[in-house]
Amino acid sequence: MKRSPANMALRWSGRILVAAILLFVLLPGIVVAITAFNDRAILAFPPQAWSLRWFWRAFSYSDFGRGFWNGLTVTLWASSIALVVGAAFAIAIHRYNFVLKSLLEGILLSPLIIPHYTIGLGVLILASQAGAGRGFPLVILTHVLLVLPFVMRSTFISLENLDGRLELAASSLGARPGRILLTVTIPLLLPGLLSGWLFAAILSFNEFTATLFVSSQATQTLPVAMYNYVREFADPTLAALSVIYIAVTALLLSLANAFLGLGKILNVDAH
């Protein structure tokens, strides 16, 4: 591009615009981080004195601890089930033609556009009609429904990049389908499967709306516990918890970016 003054001006105004938008994106995180170290018990800005006590309160508040472990249980089960079910289905869609293929695919992808509260309400009604309680299986089922599309998508992208000749080679050397699957296909898909699982796990751990409908006091996950906390208290405990949350998430994403290439997972790399 020519380096005329007009072009340079355009370029710099573009940079300033992008920086301003990034500030909008980052602002709440920064404000929360500052608030978390505020010593006073009311949400006021800027803090007058500094302290770490809200972090201790976040760790010692029993609902958060329970919510964390509940959430972890739900997340591990839901994302692992979704991984197996979704990856297998993505392979089937990618390779085979079968009856009701597109219908099945449409149904399983529909949670991307169906509001979460509708799904939560549906599962809740279904459970109450079947006489089932609001236990962990119900929450796990709901989460599987919600994260399945993401696992399917991630597996699908990996399948597109998979060199089919490797499987043909294995087959021509006499390997049976089961052996090809275990020794060629799955190892080659592993990065995609892992990133799909991670994606699903993070989304499940943070899912709120549907969980609010299907969980009970005993099975409430961390986001639900946090929501209940905001409604009752107005101190910076939640800011401290949010800071931990943001730090852990950013760390996980940076790791995913370094090892797997976030751009590739999200399909935003230039071609």
Add this chain to the structure above:
Amino acid sequence: MIKRPFLGWFVSPAGLVALGLTAAMAAVFQFSLRVYIPGSLDVGGFTLQNFAAMLRPLYALAFWNTILLCFETAASTLILAYPLAYALVRTRSSAVRSFILIAAVTPLFLGEVVRTYSWMIVLGNNGFLNTLLVKLGFVERPVQMMFTAGGVIAALVHVTMPIMVIMLAAGLSHIDRNCEKAAESLGAGPIRVFLTITLPLSMPGIVAGFSTAFAWTFSAFATPQLIGGGRVSTVSTLIYQLGFSSFNFPFAASLSIIGLALSLAVIALLKQATRPLERLASAT
């Protein structure tokens, strides 16, 4: 001969999940046609009463407000996300790329509650923005930002921003740069290249991003509930209120059905309206 090893094993678990989802949706549909018995979780016989009640101004207004809110949010998100996505795809520095990617994508994984809470601190009467405005002397007393539609939109834009950036960037990254170079070599300036080549070619990403932002806003609950504080009522807050305050699940179910139908209709209309532009983009 068609060999399909493990087809049954691959498909049947997914089939079971799909069955579960269908059953849940059928349950909502079925409940929407039932009579509500006050004070009981059981429901009565079949009726269309729930749908008729939705014509009452209170509920019709909630639907209208929700759709308006979704449009305003999706449009604002699009305007803010486009430059970011453009910078993400086009920057030559990999550090800038990684930074934008992490900054833009991290909020996606934070969940609605954390993000909404952080906006409560930003928008509150003693919050960040008001303190700043008062200190700088722009206003004398704090401006009411919590419990307003504007506050809800600001937070919702923040919520839908990451997915919009991802979808726009996916669209932008698939554009053949040679089209732009051709226009440039024919003498078009950068603004003209952008308006006549890049923008139309990124239309599929824009449509996908806008519809997703619309659908997400439609299903957002924590943000309108906490920042709206009961003064901004949307379909989602109404459904929760009906379900868990008055246990009127049949009416909550019928609201969900109409809400779902409306949001699908709007998305389908959007697709239809922008089809000529998409065809233009795929023709190149």
